[in-house]
Structures are given as structure tokens and as C-alpha cells.
Amino acid sequence: REDTAGMTTAPAHLLIGHRGAAGVAPENTVAAFEVARSSGAQFFELDVQLSADGVPFAFHDSTPARTTNAAEVFPGRENDPVTSFTWAELQRLDAGSSFSGAFRGERIPHLDDAVRVAGDAIGVFMEIKSPATSPGIEDVVAERLRTGPPWQRLLRDGRIEVLGFDAASNQHFAALAPEVPLQQLVYRVPDAETLARISTYAGQVGSNHRWLNAAAVDRVRAAGLGMSVYTVNAERNFNRMAALGVDRITTDFPVEFSWKHPAT
Numbered sequence: 164r165e166d167t168a169g170m171t172t173a174p175a176h177l178l179i180g181h182r183g184a185a186g187v188a189p190e191n192t193v194a195a196f197e198v199a200r201s202s203g204a205q206f207f208e209l210d211v212q213l214s215a216d217g218v219p220f221a222f223h224d225s226t227p228a229r230t231t232n233a234a235e236v237f238p239g240r241e242n243d244p245v246t247s248f249t250w251a252e253l254q255r256l257d258a259g260s261s262f263s264g265a266f267r268g269e270r271i272p273h274l275d276d277a278v279r280v281a282g283d284a285i286g287v288f289m290e291i292k293s294p295a296t297s298p299g300i301e302d303v304v305a306e307r308l309r310t311g312p313p314w315q316r317l318l319r320d321g322r323i324e325v326l327g328f329d330a331a332s333n334q335h336f337a338a339l340a341p342e343v344p345l346q347q348l349v350y351r352v353p354d355a356e357t358l359a360r361i362s363t364y365a366g367q368v369g370s371n372h373r374w375l376n377a378a379a380v381d382r383v384r385a386a387g388l389g390m391s392v393y394t395v396n397a398e399r400n401f402n403r404m405a406a407l408g409v410d411r412i413t414t415d416f417p418v419e420f421s422w423k424h425p426a427t
């Protein structure tokens with residue numbers, strides 16, 4: 164970007180690696196989080212769910228069929244809810260091979276291990292994925308943030324944010340942990356009245372980039388909220404989001420976009 168004097172300036176947005184770096188490594192695995200950590204992005208995003216015995220783990224889909232070898236390990240259960248598996252069962256799954264043979268043996272990460280990968284190098288966007296199928300997940304995440312050293316360091320350094328589509332779940336989390344930055348995910352930016360309601364418990368709105376325009380961004384700003392967008396993978400879309408002046412851009416390709424839009 165150039166400012167009015169023709170000087171090159173750093174981008175105003177933060178860069179977020181989606182599910183780690185889902186374009187180049189198996190989503191929601193330590194391998195993908197490690198790619199994000201060395202990409203130059205400021206955060207990586209992950210999805211969190213609870214196993215049948217209450218263990219928080221990083222995983223996006225509602226079933227293990229697409230991203231793991233569950234059909235081989237647990238034939239007939241691959242389309243069952245991933246939250247119906249115990250943590251011991253989930254650990255038997257290979258979460259890398261379906262992306263590429265080069266990642267064979269990659270495991271579903273425990274949430275603590277995912278957070279540990281961040282170290283001091285990158286922040287974590289933690290999406291509470293399925294509050295309905297992971298009852299009590301808000302309490303588990305809030306409790307971990309309160310007691311786990313790797314988590315507390317992230318919180319102290321402003322390198323953690325919790326996000327989710329479910330407004331009731333978000334409000335519950337905000338009541339449990341008001342000190343944690345919170346983002347309300349939406350498919351498209353809602354009306355001013357809804358945004359005013361969101362601003363009572365969240366600091367950011369995270370929208371799909373597809374329908375975003377200047378009027379929607381203005382509406383978000385007028386409600387005193389920050390503007391985040393997901394999941395931006397084509398350069399023309401990325402440039403459009405940067406031109407709209409959004410605060411955060413989530414992408415499956417954090418290495419590529421950090422190189423093309425360095426935050427110097």
C-alpha cells in the first residue's frame with residue numbers, strides 16, 4: 164500500500180492462519196499450526212470441540228469422515244459425531260494422510276498442545292465450534308484460560324481471542340471470562356440493532372468476506388466493533404478486504420499472504 168505521500172506503509176490488518184494453514188498442511192493439526200507460527204501471521208485460528216469424555220481437542224467437522232482414517236480404524240462409525248468418540252479413540256486416528264501422505268501419522272491435537280505450539284511467536288484465535296454437541300465447552304475453555312500457564316501467557320500478551328457463531332454460547336462465555344477478547348462470527352454483517360446487541364458482549368464481528376461492502380464495514384464501526392473477515396484465499400479478494408480497511412484477515416495461506424503483504 165502507498166500513503167498519500169507515495170510512501171509504502173505496513174498493512175493495517177492482522178493476518179490469521181485458518182485452521183493453522185489449511186491450504187498447505189492438514190487443518191487443525193500441530194503441523195499446520197507450526198506452518199502458521201513461522202509464516203509471519205500474527206495469529207492462527209483453530210476449532211475446538213469436546214470428546215465424549217470431556218477432553219478439548221482441535222477439530223472442525225462434525226464427523227471424522229473427511230479429514231481422518233476413521234473409516235479404517237472404526238468402520239461404520241466414520242459418520243458419527245466426532246464428539247461421540249472418547250479422547251483415547253480420537254488419538255488412534257490419523258489426521259494427516261487424507262491431506263497428503265507426507266503428513267501420515269499426524270494426530271488430532273489436544274487443545275493444550277495446540278496452544279503450546281504458539282509459544283511466544285504467534286497468537287491463537289479459538290473458535291468454539293459446536294456448543295450444542297460439546298455441552299459445557301465454554302466452561303472448559305474459560306477454566307483452561309484461568310489455570311493453564313501457556314494460556315495465561317497468551318492472554319497477558321493479548322494473543323488470544325475466542326470466537327463462535329452461536330450468540331448464546333458467546334454470551335455465556337463472556338459472562339464466564341469477561342477479560343478474554345471475544346468475536347461474534349456471522350455469515351454476513353447484520354443490521355445495526357443486532358450489532359448494538361453484539362457490542363454488549365463482543366469486541367469484534369467476524370464475517371464471511373463474500374458479501375462485505377463499505378456500508379457493512381461502516382455499520383460495524385458505528386457499533387464500536389472491530390471488523391474481521393474469513394476465509395480469504397484469492398488475491399483479488401484479499402486486496403478488496405485490505406482496501407475496505409478490515410482489521411483482521413483469515414486465510415488458508417498465511418505464508419503466501421504474509422510474504423505479499425508484509426507487516427513491517
Ligand code: G3P
Nearest residue numbers: 208210290348369393413
Ligand atoms: O474464522 C472463522 C472461520 O473459521 C469460520 O468458518 O467453517 O472455517 O470454522 P469455519
Ligand code: CA
Nearest residue numbers: 208209210290
Ligand atoms: Ca473455524
